[in-house]
Amino acid sequence: GRFGFKSNNASLLDQIAAAMAGDLGLTSRAYPAQPCMPAQTACREAPAGGDPELSEAQLQTIAFYLAHLQPPARRDPDSPGVRRGERHFHALGCAACHRPQLRTAADAASPLLRDRLFEPYTDLLLHDMGEGLADGRPDHLAGPRDWRTAPLWGIGQVQAGNAAGFLHDGRARSLAEAILWHGGEAQAARDRYAALPRTARDDLHGFLGSL
CATH class of the missing domain: 1.10.760.10 (Cytochrome c-like domain)
Incomplete structure (x- = not known):
């Protein structure tokens, strides 16, 4: 892989889906289950936003946006x-x-x-x-x-x-x-x-x- 601190995701789409699940608790086709531990009753009882919560079209749109962001411009490179x-x-x-x-x-x-x-x-x-x-x-x-x-x-x-x-x-x-x-x-x-x-x-x- 090339994505993540430890290169554990092979594509930008995988990285987005993993971040959406691990950081925001949003399910997708790659992560269909809520990431709640057994002791986290409030997490398990929280209302879901769909099944899955992120559609494939939404994931693809986010991936397109991130892939096409312009790199940051350098400042005073010739000083x-x-x-x-x-x-x-x-x-x-x-x-x-x-x-x-x-x-x-x-x-x-x-x-x-x-x-x-x-x-x-x-x-x-x-x-x-x-x-x-x-x-x-x-x-x-x-x-x-x-x-x-x-x-x-x-x-x-x-x-x-x-x-x-x-x-x-x-x-x-x-x-x-x-x-x-x-x-x-x-x-x-x-x-x-x-x-x-x-x-x-x-x-x-x-x-x-x-x-």
């Missing part, structure tokens, strides 16, 4: 500090997993999405991120330490929010904390980041903020 930060990003080894560019399939279902170069800053693959980020449980083929590389596009806009939290569970209060939590396959890049002088770190943060 000297951002350019220096981008060089640090590559020198540290961050781009090995946070790949700057990917290309869509030539036979993508939507003609608008075929053979398109885009810049998500991810490889969409699972990586062992170390014990510090482990959640203590496997998820399909992903182990407790395995996480899909998070896309970085738009991260500068997230950072501007008042309640910005980074990593899969929002534990990191800043980009610096998020980087320092990296371990496992990313340990070497994390250590190189920790050894940077303050000015180089600031440039790297500026580059990330521009995405």
